[in-house]
Amino acid sequence: MKTTKSIRRNSPIPLSQCGVFLAAELIGDKWTLLILREALYGVVRFDDMLNDLGIPRAVLTARLKRLVENDIMRRDPYREENSRTRYSYTLTDQGIELTPVIIALMQWGDRYLRNDAAPISLMHKDTGNGLKVALVDEQSSALSINDITLKINDVEKR
Protein backbone atom coordinates (compact mmCIF):
# COMPACT_ATOMS: atom_id res chain seq x y z
CA MET A 1 0.00 0.00 0.00
CA LYS A 2 1.16 3.48 -0.77
CA THR A 3 1.27 6.10 1.88
CA THR A 4 -0.85 9.15 1.35
CA LYS A 5 2.03 11.56 1.08
CA SER A 6 1.87 14.12 -1.73
CA ILE A 7 -1.62 13.30 -2.86
CA ARG A 8 -3.06 16.39 -4.39
CA ARG A 9 -6.78 16.88 -4.38
CA ASN A 10 -6.98 19.18 -7.36
CA SER A 11 -4.72 20.68 -9.94
CA PRO A 12 -2.95 23.88 -8.95
CA ILE A 13 -4.67 25.93 -11.61
CA PRO A 14 -8.20 26.01 -12.98
CA LEU A 15 -8.79 24.44 -16.37
CA SER A 16 -9.70 27.67 -18.10
CA GLN A 17 -6.28 29.07 -17.18
CA CYS A 18 -4.42 26.00 -18.32
CA GLY A 19 -2.30 25.98 -21.43
CA VAL A 20 -2.54 22.21 -21.68
CA PHE A 21 -6.31 22.45 -21.72
CA LEU A 22 -6.43 25.16 -24.35
CA ALA A 23 -3.91 23.39 -26.53
CA ALA A 24 -5.63 20.04 -26.10
CA GLU A 25 -8.97 21.51 -27.17
CA LEU A 26 -7.38 22.78 -30.35
CA ILE A 27 -4.92 20.12 -31.43
CA GLY A 28 -5.55 17.27 -28.99
CA ASP A 29 -6.99 14.69 -31.32
CA LYS A 30 -5.44 11.92 -33.33
CA TRP A 31 -5.99 13.31 -36.79
CA THR A 32 -4.85 16.82 -36.00
CA LEU A 33 -1.62 15.51 -34.52
CA LEU A 34 -1.06 13.42 -37.62
CA ILE A 35 -1.78 16.35 -39.91
CA LEU A 36 0.87 18.31 -38.04
CA ARG A 37 3.22 15.40 -38.57
CA GLU A 38 2.56 15.51 -42.31
CA ALA A 39 3.18 19.22 -42.34
CA LEU A 40 6.46 18.77 -40.50
CA TYR A 41 7.54 16.20 -43.05
CA GLY A 42 6.76 18.64 -45.80
CA VAL A 43 3.56 17.18 -47.22
CA VAL A 44 1.42 20.11 -48.27
CA ARG A 45 -1.44 18.85 -50.44
CA PHE A 46 -4.91 17.81 -49.47
CA ASP A 47 -4.86 14.65 -51.54
CA ASP A 48 -1.40 13.67 -50.43
CA MET A 49 -2.39 13.91 -46.81
CA LEU A 50 -5.54 12.00 -47.61
CA ASN A 51 -3.61 9.10 -49.11
CA ASP A 52 -0.84 9.21 -46.59
CA LEU A 53 -2.98 9.19 -43.49
CA GLY A 54 -6.05 7.30 -44.63
CA ILE A 55 -8.11 10.04 -43.03
CA PRO A 56 -11.72 10.51 -44.20
CA ARG A 57 -12.05 13.43 -46.60
CA ALA A 58 -14.63 15.29 -44.56
CA VAL A 59 -12.50 15.03 -41.44
CA LEU A 60 -9.41 16.31 -43.25
CA THR A 61 -11.42 19.24 -44.59
CA ALA A 62 -12.73 20.09 -41.14
CA ARG A 63 -9.36 19.75 -39.39
CA LEU A 64 -7.48 21.84 -41.93
CA LYS A 65 -10.20 24.46 -41.65
CA ARG A 66 -9.79 24.61 -37.90
CA LEU A 67 -6.01 24.77 -38.14
CA VAL A 68 -6.17 27.59 -40.68
CA GLU A 69 -8.75 29.50 -38.67
CA ASN A 70 -6.50 29.31 -35.65
CA ASP A 71 -3.41 30.44 -37.50
CA ILE A 72 -1.57 27.18 -37.12
CA MET A 73 -1.60 26.42 -40.82
CA ARG A 74 -1.81 28.59 -43.88
CA ARG A 75 -3.69 27.89 -47.11
CA ASP A 76 -1.93 29.23 -50.19
CA PRO A 77 -2.61 28.85 -53.88
CA TYR A 78 0.18 27.35 -55.94
CA ARG A 79 0.62 26.14 -59.44
CA GLU A 80 2.63 23.33 -61.03
CA GLU A 81 3.48 23.05 -64.70
CA ASN A 82 0.53 21.92 -66.74
CA SER A 83 -1.99 21.78 -64.03
CA ARG A 84 -4.56 23.92 -62.38
CA THR A 85 -4.14 26.09 -59.34
CA ARG A 86 -4.24 24.20 -56.08
CA TYR A 87 -3.86 24.98 -52.46
CA SER A 88 -1.01 24.10 -50.22
CA TYR A 89 -1.30 23.75 -46.48
CA THR A 90 1.79 24.72 -44.55
CA LEU A 91 2.63 25.59 -40.99
CA THR A 92 2.60 29.19 -39.86
CA ASP A 93 5.23 30.43 -37.43
CA GLN A 94 2.88 29.56 -34.62
CA GLY A 95 2.40 26.12 -36.10
CA ILE A 96 6.12 25.52 -36.46
CA GLU A 97 6.41 26.12 -32.75
CA LEU A 98 4.42 22.93 -32.22
CA THR A 99 7.40 20.94 -33.46
CA PRO A 100 8.54 20.00 -29.95
CA VAL A 101 5.10 18.54 -29.23
CA ILE A 102 5.20 16.30 -32.28
CA ILE A 103 8.83 15.34 -31.79
CA ALA A 104 8.23 14.53 -28.13
CA LEU A 105 5.36 12.26 -29.18
CA MET A 106 7.54 10.69 -31.84
CA GLN A 107 10.38 10.01 -29.44
CA TRP A 108 8.07 8.43 -26.92
CA GLY A 109 6.21 6.38 -29.52
CA ASP A 110 9.40 5.18 -31.16
CA ARG A 111 10.82 4.18 -27.82
CA TYR A 112 7.86 2.49 -26.17
CA LEU A 113 5.45 1.42 -28.87
CA ARG A 114 7.75 0.25 -31.61
CA ASN A 115 9.91 -2.79 -31.17
CA ASP A 116 12.34 -1.66 -33.77
CA ALA A 117 14.84 1.13 -34.15
CA ALA A 118 13.43 4.57 -34.77
CA PRO A 119 12.59 4.89 -38.47
CA ILE A 120 13.53 8.50 -38.60
CA SER A 121 15.85 10.76 -36.73
CA LEU A 122 16.47 14.44 -36.49
CA MET A 123 19.67 16.14 -37.46
CA HIS A 124 20.96 19.64 -37.23
CA LYS A 125 21.08 21.00 -40.76
CA ASP A 126 24.59 22.37 -40.45
CA THR A 127 26.41 20.25 -37.92
CA GLY A 128 24.73 16.94 -38.74
CA ASN A 129 24.40 16.20 -35.06
CA GLY A 130 21.48 14.17 -33.82
CA LEU A 131 18.76 16.06 -31.98
CA LYS A 132 16.24 15.32 -29.31
CA VAL A 133 13.52 17.02 -27.30
CA ALA A 134 14.38 17.34 -23.64
CA LEU A 135 13.84 19.27 -20.46
CA VAL A 136 16.62 21.78 -20.10
CA ASP A 137 17.48 24.85 -18.13
CA GLU A 138 15.39 27.82 -19.20
CA GLN A 139 18.52 29.83 -19.85
CA SER A 140 20.20 27.33 -22.11
CA SER A 141 20.07 28.15 -25.79
CA ALA A 142 17.64 26.09 -27.80
CA LEU A 143 18.28 25.15 -31.39
CA SER A 144 16.18 26.86 -33.97
CA ILE A 145 13.36 24.73 -35.21
CA ASN A 146 14.20 25.80 -38.73
CA ASP A 147 17.58 24.12 -38.61
CA ILE A 148 16.19 20.61 -38.50
CA THR A 149 16.67 17.99 -41.18
CA LEU A 150 15.05 14.57 -41.20
CA LYS A 151 17.20 11.52 -41.64
CA ILE A 152 15.43 8.37 -42.72
CA ASN A 153 16.82 5.12 -41.38
CA ASP A 154 16.61 1.83 -43.22
CA VAL A 155 12.86 1.71 -43.71
CA GLU A 156 11.68 1.02 -47.23
CA LYS A 157 10.06 3.96 -48.87
CA ARG A 158 6.74 2.97 -50.26
Next chain:
Amino acid sequence: MKTTKSIRRNSPIPLSQCGVFLAAELIGDKWTLLILREALYGVVRFDDMLNDLGIPRAVLTARLKRLVENDIMRRDPYREENSRTRYSYTLTDQGIELTPVIIALMQWGDRYLRNDAAPISLMHKDTGNGLKVALVDEQSSALSINDITLKINDVEKR
Protein backbone atom coordinates in the same frame (compact mmCIF):
# COMPACT_ATOMS: atom_id res chain seq x y z
CA MET B 1 2.37 32.12 -55.33
CA LYS B 2 4.77 29.71 -53.77
CA THR B 3 7.22 27.81 -55.85
CA THR B 4 6.95 24.05 -55.78
CA LYS B 5 10.33 23.49 -54.18
CA SER B 6 10.48 20.96 -51.38
CA ILE B 7 6.94 19.70 -51.74
CA ARG B 8 6.86 16.17 -50.52
CA ARG B 9 4.22 13.83 -51.88
CA ASN B 10 4.12 11.45 -48.96
CA SER B 11 5.66 11.07 -45.57
CA PRO B 12 9.06 9.37 -45.47
CA ILE B 13 7.77 6.46 -43.44
CA PRO B 14 4.56 4.42 -43.50
CA LEU B 15 2.02 5.10 -40.77
CA SER B 16 2.34 1.69 -39.19
CA GLN B 17 6.02 2.38 -38.58
CA CYS B 18 5.45 5.82 -37.19
CA GLY B 19 5.91 6.61 -33.54
CA VAL B 20 3.70 9.66 -33.82
CA PHE B 21 0.89 7.53 -35.18
CA LEU B 22 1.20 4.86 -32.51
CA ALA B 23 1.42 7.44 -29.74
CA ALA B 24 -1.46 9.45 -31.16
CA GLU B 25 -3.70 6.38 -31.27
CA LEU B 26 -3.01 5.76 -27.61
CA ILE B 27 -2.89 9.17 -25.97
CA GLY B 28 -3.85 11.56 -28.76
CA ASP B 29 -7.19 12.77 -27.45
CA LYS B 30 -8.20 15.68 -25.31
CA TRP B 31 -9.23 13.79 -22.20
CA THR B 32 -6.24 11.50 -22.12
CA LEU B 33 -3.88 14.44 -22.40
CA LEU B 34 -5.70 16.16 -19.55
CA ILE B 35 -5.60 13.03 -17.41
CA LEU B 36 -1.85 12.94 -17.93
CA ARG B 37 -1.74 16.56 -16.85
CA GLU B 38 -3.60 15.70 -13.65
CA ALA B 39 -1.22 12.85 -12.99
CA LEU B 40 1.77 15.14 -13.50
CA TYR B 41 0.31 17.59 -11.02
CA GLY B 42 -0.07 14.80 -8.51
CA VAL B 43 -3.83 14.24 -8.58
CA VAL B 44 -4.36 10.53 -8.11
CA ARG B 45 -8.02 9.87 -7.33
CA PHE B 46 -10.85 9.06 -9.65
CA ASP B 47 -13.23 11.53 -8.06
CA ASP B 48 -10.66 14.30 -7.87
CA MET B 49 -9.92 13.99 -11.56
CA LEU B 50 -13.63 13.90 -12.21
CA ASN B 51 -14.21 17.19 -10.39
CA ASP B 52 -11.09 18.81 -11.64
CA LEU B 53 -11.59 18.09 -15.31
CA GLY B 54 -15.35 17.96 -15.62
CA ILE B 55 -14.91 14.76 -17.59
CA PRO B 56 -17.88 12.37 -17.81
CA ARG B 57 -17.52 9.42 -15.45
CA ALA B 58 -17.79 6.79 -18.13
CA VAL B 59 -15.13 8.50 -20.21
CA LEU B 60 -12.77 8.77 -17.25
CA THR B 61 -13.29 5.08 -16.50
CA ALA B 62 -12.56 4.11 -20.07
CA ARG B 63 -9.50 6.32 -20.42
CA LEU B 64 -7.93 5.20 -17.17
CA LYS B 65 -8.57 1.63 -18.17
CA ARG B 66 -6.76 2.12 -21.44
CA LEU B 67 -3.86 3.89 -19.76
CA VAL B 68 -3.50 1.12 -17.18
CA GLU B 69 -3.74 -1.61 -19.81
CA ASN B 70 -0.97 0.05 -21.75
CA ASP B 71 1.30 0.46 -18.75
CA ILE B 72 1.19 4.24 -18.76
CA MET B 73 -0.62 4.44 -15.45
CA ARG B 74 -0.80 2.15 -12.49
CA ARG B 75 -3.82 1.40 -10.31
CA ASP B 76 -2.92 0.82 -6.68
CA PRO B 77 -5.01 0.37 -3.58
CA TYR B 78 -4.40 2.83 -0.79
CA ARG B 79 -5.95 3.68 2.49
CA GLU B 80 -6.53 6.88 4.42
CA GLU B 81 -7.42 7.12 8.10
CA ASN B 82 -11.02 6.28 8.75
CA SER B 83 -11.98 5.45 5.26
CA ARG B 84 -12.24 2.52 2.98
CA THR B 85 -9.60 1.28 0.58
CA ARG B 86 -9.50 3.21 -2.63
CA TYR B 87 -7.46 3.17 -5.75
CA SER B 88 -4.90 5.66 -6.83
CA TYR B 89 -3.88 6.22 -10.40
CA THR B 90 -0.28 7.22 -10.90
CA LEU B 91 2.15 7.32 -13.77
CA THR B 92 4.39 4.36 -14.45
CA ASP B 93 7.97 4.94 -15.54
CA GLN B 94 6.77 4.77 -19.11
CA GLY B 95 4.07 7.29 -18.28
CA ILE B 96 6.48 9.68 -16.62
CA GLU B 97 8.42 9.73 -19.85
CA LEU B 98 5.45 11.49 -21.43
CA THR B 99 6.25 14.57 -19.39
CA PRO B 100 7.95 16.35 -22.29
CA VAL B 101 4.84 15.90 -24.40
CA ILE B 102 2.61 17.53 -21.81
CA ILE B 103 5.10 20.25 -20.99
CA ALA B 104 5.59 21.04 -24.67
CA LEU B 105 1.83 21.38 -25.04
CA MET B 106 1.69 23.55 -21.95
CA GLN B 107 4.43 25.85 -23.17
CA TRP B 108 2.79 26.28 -26.52
CA GLY B 109 -0.67 26.78 -25.06
CA ASP B 110 0.54 29.26 -22.48
CA ARG B 111 2.37 31.20 -25.12
CA TYR B 112 -0.14 31.31 -27.94
CA LEU B 113 -3.57 30.66 -26.48
CA ARG B 114 -3.44 32.56 -23.24
CA ASN B 115 -3.17 36.31 -23.14
CA ASP B 116 -1.71 36.31 -19.71
CA ALA B 117 1.51 35.16 -18.10
CA ALA B 118 1.96 31.43 -17.70
CA PRO B 119 0.07 30.35 -14.58
CA ILE B 120 2.62 27.75 -13.70
CA SER B 121 6.28 27.23 -14.31
CA LEU B 122 8.73 24.44 -13.90
CA MET B 123 11.69 24.53 -11.60
CA HIS B 124 14.58 22.25 -10.94
CA LYS B 125 14.03 20.74 -7.50
CA ASP B 126 17.56 21.41 -6.31
CA THR B 127 18.82 24.44 -8.17
CA GLY B 128 15.52 26.30 -8.41
CA ASN B 129 16.29 27.17 -12.01
CA GLY B 130 13.46 27.54 -14.48
CA LEU B 131 13.03 24.72 -16.97
CA LYS B 132 11.73 24.36 -20.48
CA VAL B 133 11.27 21.74 -23.18
CA ALA B 134 13.47 22.32 -26.17
CA LEU B 135 15.25 20.74 -29.08
CA VAL B 136 18.82 20.06 -28.10
CA ASP B 137 21.82 18.12 -29.23
CA GLU B 138 21.32 14.40 -28.72
CA GLN B 139 24.52 14.24 -26.71
CA SER B 140 23.68 16.97 -24.27
CA SER B 141 22.62 15.81 -20.85
CA ALA B 142 18.91 16.07 -20.16
CA LEU B 143 17.56 16.81 -16.73
CA SER B 144 15.85 13.99 -14.95
CA ILE B 145 12.11 14.22 -15.12
CA ASN B 146 11.96 13.35 -11.45
CA ASP B 147 13.75 16.54 -10.46
CA ILE B 148 10.91 18.82 -11.46
CA THR B 149 8.94 21.00 -9.10
CA LEU B 150 5.93 23.08 -10.07
CA LYS B 151 5.85 26.72 -9.20
CA ILE B 152 2.46 28.41 -9.21
CA ASN B 153 2.38 32.02 -10.29
CA ASP B 154 -0.16 34.50 -9.01
CA VAL B 155 -3.29 32.59 -9.97
CA GLU B 156 -5.83 32.21 -7.20
CA LYS B 157 -6.13 28.70 -5.93
CA ARG B 158 -9.75 27.67 -6.05
Next chain:
DNA sequence: TGCGCTGAGTTCATATGTCAAACTTAGCTA
Protein backbone atom coordinates in the same frame (compact mmCIF):
# COMPACT_ATOMS: atom_id res chain seq x y z
C1' DT C 1 -15.95 25.17 -78.20
C1' DG C 2 -16.64 21.33 -75.83
C1' DC C 3 -14.79 16.79 -73.44
C1' DG C 4 -12.96 14.68 -69.86
C1' DC C 5 -9.64 14.75 -66.08
C1' DT C 6 -8.47 15.78 -61.41
C1' DG C 7 -7.95 18.11 -56.85
C1' DA C 8 -10.82 19.76 -53.38
C1' DG C 9 -15.01 19.89 -51.04
C1' DT C 10 -19.95 18.33 -49.82
C1' DT C 11 -23.55 15.22 -48.79
C1' DC C 12 -25.50 11.03 -47.33
C1' DA C 13 -26.61 6.96 -44.31
C1' DT C 14 -24.68 4.38 -40.83
C1' DA C 15 -21.78 3.36 -36.94
C1' DT C 16 -19.41 4.72 -33.10
C1' DG C 17 -18.40 7.85 -29.27
C1' DT C 18 -19.77 11.45 -25.95
C1' DC C 19 -22.57 13.24 -22.54
C1' DA C 20 -25.32 13.94 -18.03
C1' DA C 21 -27.96 11.71 -14.97
C1' DA C 22 -29.56 7.83 -12.65
C1' DC C 23 -28.45 3.56 -10.91
C1' DT C 24 -25.33 -0.30 -8.90
C1' DT C 25 -21.69 -2.16 -6.20
C1' DA C 26 -18.37 -2.85 -2.48
C1' DG C 27 -16.11 -1.79 1.67
C1' DC C 28 -16.00 0.92 5.33
C1' DT C 29 -17.92 3.29 10.02
C1' DA C 30 -20.92 3.46 13.64
Next chain:
DNA sequence: TAGCTAAGTTTGACATATGAACTCAGCGCA
Protein backbone atom coordinates in the same frame (compact mmCIF):
# COMPACT_ATOMS: atom_id res chain seq x y z
C1' DT D 1 -27.40 -4.01 10.60
C1' DA D 2 -27.96 0.59 8.34
C1' DG D 3 -26.05 4.11 5.93
C1' DC D 4 -22.29 6.42 3.57
C1' DT D 5 -19.22 7.12 -0.21
C1' DA D 6 -15.78 6.20 -4.01
C1' DA D 7 -15.76 3.88 -8.12
C1' DG D 8 -17.99 1.86 -11.91
C1' DT D 9 -22.06 0.74 -15.11
C1' DT D 10 -26.15 1.67 -17.62
C1' DT D 11 -29.26 4.53 -20.05
C1' DG D 12 -30.94 7.17 -23.95
C1' DA D 13 -30.28 11.63 -26.36
C1' DC D 14 -27.11 13.77 -29.10
C1' DA D 15 -22.78 14.65 -31.77
C1' DT D 16 -19.06 13.28 -34.45
C1' DA D 17 -16.61 9.84 -37.47
C1' DT D 18 -16.76 7.02 -41.31
C1' DG D 19 -16.66 5.52 -46.37
C1' DA D 20 -19.00 6.01 -50.54
C1' DA D 21 -21.09 8.60 -53.85
C1' DC D 22 -21.71 12.96 -55.62
C1' DT D 23 -20.59 18.04 -56.91
C1' DC D 24 -17.86 21.62 -58.55
C1' DA D 25 -14.31 24.31 -60.87
C1' DG D 26 -10.22 24.95 -63.61
C1' DC D 27 -7.35 23.09 -66.72
C1' DG D 28 -5.29 20.52 -71.08
C1' DC D 29 -6.33 18.89 -75.21
C1' DA D 30 -8.78 17.87 -79.58
